[in-house]
Amino acid sequence: MNLSRLVRFAGSCGGYKLSRLITSKNPRILMYHRFSRDAERGHLDAAMFEWQVQYIAKNYKPVTVSELAEDLYLKQCTPRNRIAITIDDGYEDFYEIAWPILKKYGVPATFYVTTGFVSGDLWLWPDQLRYLLEHSPCSTGQFSFSITQINTPIPDEQFEAEYWRINHLMLQADNAEKIRCLNEMAAAWIIDLPKIPPKRYRAVSWNQLEEMQAEGLEVGGHTITHPSLARVSMEEARNEIFGCAEKLRQKLGDSIRSFCYPNGTADDFVGSQVKFIKEAGFSCATVAFADTQGHAQRYAMRRHTGSPDRFQFLKSISGVELLGMQLRNHLVETYYD
Numbered sequence: 105m106n107l108s109r110l111v112r113f114a115g116s117c118g119g120y121k122l123s124r125l126i127t128s129k130n131p132r133i134l135m136y137h138r139f140s141r142d143a144e145r146g147h148l149d150a151a152m153f154e155w156q157v158q159y160i161a162k163n164y165k166p167v168t169v170s171e172l173a174e175d176l177y178l179k180q181c182t183p184r185n186r187i188a189i190t191i192d193d194g195y196e197d198f199y200e201i202a203w204p205i206l207k208k209y210g211v212p213a214t215f216y217v218t219t220g221f222v223s224g225d226l227w228l229w230p231d232q233l234r235y236l237l238e239h240s241p242c243s244t245g246q247f248s249f250s251i252t253q254i255n256t257p258i259p260d261e262q263f264e265a266e267y268w269r270i271n272h273l274m275l276q277a278d279n280a281e282k283i284r285c286l287n288e289m290a291a292a293w294i295i296d297l298p299k300i301p302p303k304r305y306r307a308v309s310w311n312q313l314e315e316m317q318a319e320g321l322e323v324g325g326h327t328i329t330h331p332s333l334a335r336v337s338m339e340e341a342r343n344e345i346f347g348c349a350e351k352l353r354q355k356l357g358d359s360i361r362s363f364c365y366p367n368g369t370a371d372d373f374v375g376s377q378v379k380f381i382k383e384a385g386f387s388c389a390t391v392a393f394a395d396t397q398g399h400a401q402r403y404a405m406r407r408h409t410g411s412p413d414r415f416q417f418l419k420s421i422s423g424v425e426l427l428g429m430q431l432r433n434h435l436v437e438t439y440y441d
C-alpha cells in the first residue's frame with residue numbers, strides 16, 4: 105500500500121482524530137484564494153467551502169492570525185485545536201461567497217488585501233496576464249518580449265499550459281521586468297486593459313471591508329501592488345509595506361493586523377525586510393508554504409493550502425500532513441547520521 109492510500113485508510117479508521125490529538129498544540133493556518141458559487145477552475149466552490157467551515161467549527165477553535173500570534177508570541181501559550189483561516193489578495197468573491205458562510209458558522213478569518221487593488225489603481229498581474237493572453241491575436245505571429253517569446257494563435261487546448269509557463273517566468277523575473285513584459289504584450293497586441301477589471305477579477309471595496317471588519321474579520325496587509333518582495337529594491341519593499349499599512353489605517357482605522365508576503369515562497373522575501381513589517385505595525389507575518397518549522401518564526405508563520413479536495417483538506421487540517429513532514433525529516437536525519 106502506498107503512503108497516500110495508507111493515510112486514507114488510517115483516516116477512515118479514526119486516524120484523523122488521532123492525528124488531531126497528537127498535533128493539537130501545533131495550530132494550523134489554512135490559505136485560500138478564490139471562491140465561486142458553482143464548480144470553477146482555480147476556485148473553491150461554495151458547497152465545499154461550507155463543508156470545510158462546518159468541519160472546522162465543529163472540531164476546532166478558529167481564531168484570526170493576529171489572535172493566534174498573540175497567544176503564541178505574547179502570552180507564550182499554545183492552546184489546543186487552534187485553526188486560522190486566511191484568504192489572500194482581496195477579491196470580491198470573498199465578500200460575496202465566503203464571508204456569508206463564515207458568518208453563518210461564527211468562524212473568524214483573516215483577509216489579506218492588496219491595497220492598490222482594492223483602491224482600483226491596478227489589476228493583479230496574473231489576471232492581467234490571463235486577460236492579455238485571452239485577447240492575443242487569432243492570426244499567426246511570433247512575438248518576442250523581454251521575458252519570453254509567444255507564438256499566436258494560442259490553441260485552446262494549450263492555453264492553460266502557456267499561461268502557466270509565462271506566469272512561472274514572470275514569478276522568476278524582477279518586478280520591473282515583469283511589468284515591462286505585460287506592457288509590451290498590451291502594446292504589441294493593441295489591447296487596452298479596462299481601468300476597472302471585469303467582474304471575475306474584481307476587488308472587494310473599502311466599504312465592504314469596513315462592513316466585514318465590523319463583523320469580526322481581520323483585514324491584513326498584502327502590500328500595495330503585490331510584487332515578490334525579493335524582486336524589488338529595499339526602498340520599494342519598504343514603500344510597499346509601509347504604504348499598505350498606512351492605507352489600511354486610513355481606510356479602516358487602527359486595528360491589530362498581520363501581514364502576508366505576496367507569492368509567499370521562501371524565495372519571495374528577504375529576512376532584512378522583517379524590520380519594515382515590524383515598524384509598519386504588523387503583529388506577525390505569514391508565508392505560503394508549510395514545513396516542520398511551524399510557527400517558530402513570528403514573521404514567517406507557515407500556512408497549509410486550503411484545498412478543494414476533501415482528502416487533502418483533512419490531511420492539512422488534522423495534522424497528518426505535518427506529521428508526514430516530521431516523519432520524512434526524521435527519516436532523512438536518521439539516514440544521514
Ligand SMILES: [Zn+2]
Binds near residue numbers: 193326330365
Ligand atoms: Zn497574493
